[in-house]
Amino acid sequence: MKARFLIAGALAALSLATTAQAHRQWMLPSSTTLSGNDSWVTVDAAISNDVFYFEHFPMGTENVVVTEPDGAAGKIENAAKGRYRSTFDVHLTKPGTYRIANVSTGVMGSYTLNGKQERLPRGTTKDKLASVIPAGATNVQTAEMASRNEIFVTLGAPSTTIFKPTGVGIELVPVTHPNDLVSGEAATFQFLLDGKPAAGLKITVIPGGIRYRDALGQIDLTADKDGKATITWPQPGMYWLNATLGGGREGGPGGEGGPGAKAGEGTPPAPRPQAPAGPPQRRASYITTLEVLAP
Amino acid sequence: MQISHRLLLTGTAALGVAGTAAAPATAQTLNVSVNIPRLSVAEYHRPYVAIWVEKEGAAPRSLAVWYDYDKAKGEGTKWLRDVRQWWRASGRALTFPVDGVSGATRAPGDQKIAFTAGKGPLGTLAPGNYTLLVEAAREVGGREVVRLPFSWPPKPGATVRAAGSSELGAVALSFGK
Numbered sequence: 001m002k003a004r005f006l007i008a009g010a011l012a013a014l015s016l017a018t019t020a021q022a023h024r025q026w027m028l029p030s031s032t033t034l035s036g037n038d039s040w041v042t043v044d045a046a047i048s049n050d051v052f053y054f055e056h057f058p059m060g061t062e063n064v065v066v067t068e069p070d071g072a073a074g075k076i077e078n079a080a081k082g083r084y085r086s087t088f089d090v091h092l093t094k095p096g097t098y099r100i101a102n103v104s105t106g107v108m109g110s111y112t113l114n115g116k117q118e119r120l121p122r123g124t125t126k127d128k129l130a131s132v133i134p135a136g137a138t139n140v141q142t143a144e145m146a147s148r149n150e151i152f153v154t155l156g157a158p159s160t161t162i163f164k165p166t167g168v169g170i171e172l173v174p175v176t177h178p179n180d181l182v183s184g185e186a187a188t189f190q191f192l193l194d195g196k197p198a199a200g201l202k203i204t205v206i207p208g209g210i211r212y213r214d215a216l217g218q219i220d221l222t223a224d225k226d227g228k229a230t231i232t233w234p235q236p237g238m239y240w241l242n243a244t245l246g247g248g249r250e251g252g253p254g255g256e257g258g259p260g261a262k263a264g265e266g267t268p269p270a271p272r273p274q275a276p277a278g279p280p281q282r283r284a285s286y287i288t289t290l291e292v293l294a295p
Numbered sequence: 296m297q298i299s300h301r302l303l304l305t306g307t308a309a310l311g312v313a314g315t316a317a318a319p320a321t322a323q324t325l326n327v328s329v330n331i332p333r334l335s336v337a338e339y340h341r342p343y344v345a346i347w348v349e350k351e352g353a354a355p356r357s358l359a360v361w362y363d364y365d366k367a368k369g370e371g372t373k374w375l376r377d378v379r380q381w382w383r384a385s386g387r388a389l390t391f392p393v394d395g396v397s398g399a400t401r402a403p404g405d406q407k408i409a410f411t412a413g414k415g416p417l418g419t420l421a422p423g424n425y426t427l428l429v430e431a432a433r434e435v436g437g438r439e440v441v442r443l444p445f446s447w448p449p450k451p452g453a454t455v456r457a458a459g460s461s462e463l464g465a466v467a468l469s470f471g472k
Contacts (some may be wrong), residue, residue, distance in 0.1 A: 035387070037369055158387075182383070293379055
């Protein structure tokens with residue numbers, strides 16, 4: 001009985017990636033462009049099919065981290081979780097651009113012990129990897145995963161201090177500042193995978209307001225050799241941007257065969273000693289919500 | 296006055312490329328007339344209005360911003376971003392209140408304001424083609440921007456006219472000595 005439960009749990013974990021394909025995680029700020037010396041933004045955070053309608057599940061806010069324009073750690077306030085959405089506030093008191101991010105990293109994988117295959121416990125992190133694999137385990141297969149869902153809000157003039165990459169997972173580096181977007185203008189962003197240009201990364205952009213139109217209106221982009229992608233905004237509004245590697249989701253297979261792994265450019269991520277070939281594959285995802293203003 | 300004048304010139308020096316050009320003996324003025332329409336709406340608030348000058352390849356220069364500048368704790372600045380084109384072009388780089396630029400909101404009717412070349416927020420203008428922009432954004436209302444192109448130095452007696460259709464009425468720019 002217990003074993004069956006474990007297997008069911010493992011299957012549920014496995015299928016999470018595929019079922020999650022239909023669900024989009026997002027954070028929606030009340031404003032991205034603010035004036036004054038002291039302002040607040042309130043943020044809706046949810047996981048749903050349609051952006052930006054909270055109709056499925058609230059997003060956990062326990063790990064949401066705020067970075068202030070000078071790089072100092074900020075905080076979320078008034079966090080609350082409803083049936084369909086979470087909500088929280090961020091108090092803006094410094095001029096410049098804030099980052100509000102929900103980041104998670106971890107390692108998934110399996111090993112064989114006494115002829116039985118076991119999965120790594122959920123929530124395993126890279127530094128704890130050695131301690132969760134018992135002595136005598138064979139056929140160890142691991143893959144790192146990193147997900148980043150972040151939004152940007154600016155009090156006064158946009159600033160770029162907070163965009164220093166961490167070198168983990170997929171990250172966005174502005175060529176055009178994400179809080180300086182105007183309908184009809186082109187914007188360019190650079191995407192990094194583990195700190196290096198994510199050449200060939202597939203990026204999807206979906207305008208908000210899906211409920212009131214027939215066509216999804218999805219815009220597909222592919223990052224160039226420098227990891228850069230350019231989009232010309234068709235209309236003002238909020239846009240959901242996503243890039244995913246691995247896990248059978250948009251963006252295709254990750255790991256060895258994934259985008260950025262093409263030979264020749266010198267940009268693919270270095271093969272990981274702890275990630276032998278074969279399943280499971282490396283997973284990384286990036287999500288942001290961008291506000292495009294009317295000209 | 297002299298000190299604030301210098302400060303403003305330093306902050307906006309990019310537009311006046313000709314830093315060596317001395318102000319003419321008789322100072323040229325930009326006379327701006329802005330009609331704020333009287334609107335028959337349930338809830339009316341005077342609009343926030345920004346007047347600024349743009350020149351290709353130069354930093355835009357704010358001339359006047361009419362807003363709730365005297366609210367406690369500077370709360371009136373919260374809505375400055377709604378004057379969105381000006382906010383992006385110039386406003387977001389400023390610290391409020393701006394000496395010689397910030398002013399109170401104005402009532403419906405023809406509102407006049409003049410700027411003197413070589414002085415105050417206008418500063419020294421290098422010869423070339425400019426655009427004077429007037430943008431109005433009204434609480435619980437709409438937003439509109441009107442553009443008036445002009446060349447500098449102006450032709451004697453020249454007047455540039457334009458008109459808005461919703462949040463701004465007739466806007467005129469004339470030149471005087």
